[in-house]
Amino acid sequence: MLEVSGVVKSYGTRRAVDGVSFTVERGQTLGLIGPNGAGKSTTVSIICGLLTADAGSVMLDHSAIGVGASPTKRKIGLVPQDLALYEDLTAFENLRLFASLYGLSGKRSQERAREVLALVNLADRASDRPSTFSGGMKRRLNIAAALMHDPELLILDEPTVGVDPQSRNAIFETLEKLKSLGCSMIYTSHYMEEVERLADRIVVIDHGKVLADDTPTALYRKLPAQAALRLELAHAPDEALLTRMRAVEGVTSVAQNERLLEVRLREADDALPLAGWLAQQGVHANHFQTARTSLEEVFLNLTGRSLRD
């Protein structure tokens, strides 16, 4: 449905996007993840035709997207990072204003406004002004605005920035509903857990380049460790024991802080043979905890840096 090929964009001498390519299939949610300044917003602005690329192309349903009016652009709905609501108008009036920008008016515009307000769970707040809304409700109204013209592809640029955890959840519920209705989405974020919750496919971007493009499951598989075991031992282990433990089948690394050990395992099933080995060595744990490694580590593994400082 969407094909981004070799897109390049510089601001002066700074290359913000450096040959980015990826595709979004119909009904798919793509997570575009990278740290601040990675080039996500620039990429998204080029896809929407708000910025011109220096090189490369963006095709939506085999038609090129360029700057300026085009019927293809109408197939996209953008939820920008900055809120774009009129505080003096009610939620309903805001939506009708957005609809009029797309040439939708009269009864059809009223019906659609009611439809999208219900979709974002704001039907009971239709007559209220956004100035009385929480940050998360404003975001949901912004999502509703982007949906007024019934786009085929919804692009959300970091929609949870500045939103409290409870409202964040409400945004996710809205997006999950849209996904179940078959809406195609691009979701940018620098929070891996957010992208992981929604995305069928994740594109990792850094310094304007795509570092990985895969399904969450495939990205997990590429991590050297997929599980971890945290142990609190009865006695601090000596170096010789740690060395032998590192050689146990399935163990990828062992970090020690006095009596606490964090053992990285290739997969969760490797915990059992390790527990057997520890018992054989006469090593007793007072406490242990298993944990799955997080997809956050994909970025760390690819760049040696974490997604956020």
Ligand SMILES: Nc1ncnc2c1ncn2[C@@H]1O[C@H](COP(=O)(O)OP(=O)(O)OP(=O)(O)O)[C@@H](O)[C@H]1O
């Ligand atoms: N209008 C501009 N003029 C000059 N440089 C810019 C402009 N917009 C972005 N940049 C630079 O381009 C690079 C990519 O920025 P972009 O906003 O696309 O990244 P991002 O991944 O969306 O980051 P953020 O999450 O902070 O928005 C950054 O180095 C940024 O400073």
